[in-house]
Amino acid sequence: MKHWEPLFVKKLEATDLGDDPAHDLAHFTRVVATAKALAADEGARIEVVAPAAWLHDLVNVPKNDPRRSQASRLSAEEALVFLRSIDYPEGLLPDIAHAIEAHSYSAGIEPRTLEARVVQDADRLDGLGAIGIARCFAVGGLMGVRFYDPQDPFAERRPWNDRENAIDHFHVKLFKTAESLKTAAGRREGARRAEFMRQYLDRLAIEIGGEIP
Structure with a gap:
């Protein structure tokens, strides 16, 4: 992850995250730290967990916006575009996308993989x-x-x-x-x-x- 994580952070720094202090860069950093700890404890693949945690709220829709339930799907789509642009391993992308989509409480998507469960838990713990x-x-x-x-x-x-x-x-x-x-x-x-x-x-x-x- 040493090569990839600076690229994830750079992407977030270049993204308009809005004015919500609950979803600022510090939020992403906390979720990643928690996700890594859970992944180590549960034996999840860090190469899926880390990018999904870093990019899980790449598209931030306000809480009172009627599109709120679509935010995780939009984030997953944007994350895939970005990950392909930096040549992240293609075979990992479907599981990363699912972990991002399933993290959202409002989306109501059941996590199918261990990695998705880890990312969902990390975000909810925050x-x-x-x-x-x-x-x-x-x-x-x-x-x-x-x-x-x-x-x-x-x-x-x-x-x-x-x-x-x-x-x-x-x-x-x-x-x-x-x-x-x-x-x-x-x-x-x-x-x-x-x-x-x-x-x-x-x-x-x-x-x-x-x-x-």
Whole structure:
């Protein structure tokens, strides 16, 4: 990968990734690092995992865009064009494309290969834990969403609604992604990150309730 990865990074640096801090170059770097760790633990082919992780969000469609479910397919198509332009081994391209297409939560594509499961888990793990909390509020800010419902912060008398309240997104999606992880290593890490998020919500309840422990 020493020859290829600088080319992947250069491609991302030349790509307009938009103004979403949850999908900036740092996001790609974290996903790649996690994907490599999962691949080593699970025995996945790094020559498929690494390019798929680097290029998984090559076409970034905003969360509230009606084309959101197409983003991973568009990213896979763009990735194949790029990989062919740098003469990446042709025989690996179908599995790379599938791993990119299947990583998306909104696309609803079941990963058929170990490598696709690794990339999907790596991307979903980045939505959990401390970094997941930061990303949740960053995206909420971009979309004009308030932190929580001041009348009913934890949806005791209303349905969860992450279009209006950022912390509702924990329950609408993020805790569900922790339960959807496909690899054993991913599930272990997902459980740790989800527990941290629950602890955060417990602390938040104390602070917004005016309690001093």
